[in-house]
Amino acid sequence: MTTMPEFSPVFMDQLDDLFRWRRDVRHFRREPVPEPVLDELLRIACLAPSVGLSEPWRFVRVDDPQRRQAVRQDFMRCNAEALADRTGPDAQHYARLKLAGLDDAPHHIAVLSHPEPAQGRGLGRGTMPQTTTWSTVMAIHTFWLAATAKGIGVGWVSIIDPDQIMRVLDVEPTLELVAYLCVGYPAEPASTPELERRGWERRAPERREWIQR
Secondary structure: OOOOOOOOHHHHHHHHHHHHHOOEOOOEOOOOOOHHHHHHHHHHHOOOOOHHHOOOEEEEEEOOHHHHHHHHHHHHHHHHHHHHOOOHHHHHHHHHOOOOOOOOOOEEEEEEEOOOOOOOOOOOOOOOOOHHHHHHHHHHHHHHHHHHHOOOEEEEEOOOOHHHHHHHHOOOOOOEEEEEEEEEOEOOOOOOOHHHHOOOOOOOHHHHOOOOO
């Protein structure tokens, strides 16, 4: 019988620190992360749970400068449209936010998901087919925590048109884009969200309470 390891109080405190320091990073240093470290992050990400053991995620390194530029242009267009939908002080505040690290991050990683993978033989997806996407999000979060533990920052760029990005990447059209990540060493490490530091929003204490039914 395999015995589950016992995690010490020191480890649990460090784990709490890891959760606190896992921030959405938008300011990066430009030196690349060593290839063995990136490979290790991918290996750890694939330890994430998945519905029916389907492992629907696909991690795509975006290294081509033209593809990166096309992603940046799409971000700029979508961001301008989002800004145009806001008015008054809210628009001014939005305009001052740095919402992506596309220019400085040394690594761009697109994370795709297969909505109907053969692996797993459909187990657990009959009534909730979106669980493949959620499984891919679990892999992203696992990647993110592992990166944070190694002092590496991750930023999730969501102000993009997924259909356009899929065309830019020229990948299998049956896949869906779940995340476009900027990865690199953070220029401004912090244990609190940047949006909180910039006065955009605050955490809600009531979210920490159980809803009773």
